[in-house]
Amino acid sequence: MxxxxxxxxxxxxxxxxxxxxxxxxxxxxxxxxxxxxxxxxxxxxxxxxxxxxxxxxxxxxxxLANFGSALGGAFRTGLINSIVVAACTVVVGLLVCAAAAFALSAMQWRGREVVFAIIVFSFLIPEEVVALPLSAIFAQGGLQNTYTALIVPFVGNGIVIFLMRQFFLAIPRSLIEAAQVDGAGWLRIFLQIFLPLSRPALIAAGVILFNAQWQAYLWPLLVTTRADMLLAPITLGLMVGEHTSDYGQIFAASTILSFIPAVVLLGFQRFFTDSVAMSGVKE
Structure with missing residues (x-):
């Protein structure tokens, strides 16, 4: 040159x-x-x-007065609820989605591809389409104003199942065959082989589940009416009054709501790259 x-x-x-x-x-x-x-x-x-x-x-x-006033009112209760709901969603959602991905990748059974196609189609449907009828079902079951109503709809995430399945497909089939020769069942193969090998994908999936739950607004608005069950985005919306609003408090609450997922995303962003790179490796 x-x-x-x-x-x-x-x-x-x-x-x-x-x-x-x-x-x-x-x-x-x-x-x-x-x-x-x-x-x-x-x-x-x-x-x-x-x-x-x-x-x-x-x-x-x-x-720092804005942060003190924001954390001293209803927003603090909403923030605690959001943290609890998001944490439970990540834990339960990872177990459910990883198990579903394992069944769709490692196990051979009739109709597997059809079920996977339905799951892929599910995360293409807008939330607004199913939110109202689903909230009516939860109301009839007496689950309004409960953590169950806030957590359950976010546990089965189609994108997470798709991500985990692609990662599990990269795990050599020979490991499954060797474990089966040693007498291991599917549950043992899942817990002792697939989960330990899928740490990057699990962390990436956990971030997706956390972010989806953290920014949820429509669903919590439909299934919660009590002040002690509202999530942080809802309480932030209630800070905006019809005639007067404390914009300093609103800005402080918005900063807190933005800071927490930003820390999570920045802290685990490298696992997205590792997950995508390893999902393309075949035996």
């Missing part, structure tokens, strides 16, 4: 880098504004004359 070609290549890379930084900054501006607003009094959030000034993104007099 000649010197001119090298310089052109470097110039192109610099332009790409600058363009990427500019796009990232454009996407980050609303987030920075949200976080900055959570540290300023509510009366000062929309009073800036220049929306792109430094004072808009760096509060001149930062305060």
């Amino acid at each position: 000649s010197a001119s070609e090298t310089n052109s290549f470097r110039a192109g890379r610099i332009v790409q880098l600058l363009f990427g930084i500019a796009v990232a900054a454009a996407f980050m501006l609303p987030i920075v504004w949200l976080v900055a607003g959570s540290f300023r009094p509510g009366s000062e959030i929309f009073t800036s004359l220049d929306p792109l000034s430094i004072g808009t993104f760096i509060p001149p007099r930062p305060t």
Whole structure:
């Protein structure tokens, strides 16, 4: 490669880098504004004359009062409920989805491909289509205002089952045959061979389940009416009043709601790559 070609290549890379930084900054501006607003009094959030000034993104007099007021009211109960519901959904959902994926990948039985096609089709159906009739079924069963109603619909996730099945298909069939020769049953093969080998896929699936439950709004709104059973997104929506609203408190609550899944996603993002890479490995 000649010197001119090298310089052109470097110039192109610099332009790409600058363009990427500019796009990232454009996407980050609303987030920075949200976080900055959570540290300023509510009366000062929309009073800036220049929306792109430094004072808009760096509060001149930062305060933690908004977080104290947000965590001192109904939002704290909703946040605790969301954490409990999301954690239970991840634990139960991983067990159910991994077992379903194991049956659809390792075990041979009639109609397996048809069931898998139905599962794939299920996560293409919008939530709004089934939410109302399903909430009526839960109401008739006396399950409104219960953790069961909040958790059960999110346990069986078609995307997670699809992800886990693709990963299980990459596990060599010889391991199953060797275990069967040693007298192992399907339950032992699932618990002692497939689950230990699928840690990246399990973590990636857990993040998907957590995110789906954490951002749920329509379903919790349909099945909860008591204040002590509301989830955090619902309590955040109730902070917006018809005539007056404490925007500092709203911004603080929104920051907390955004921070928790961001930490989870950033902490486990490498497992998505590992899961996708390993799912393409065949015997």
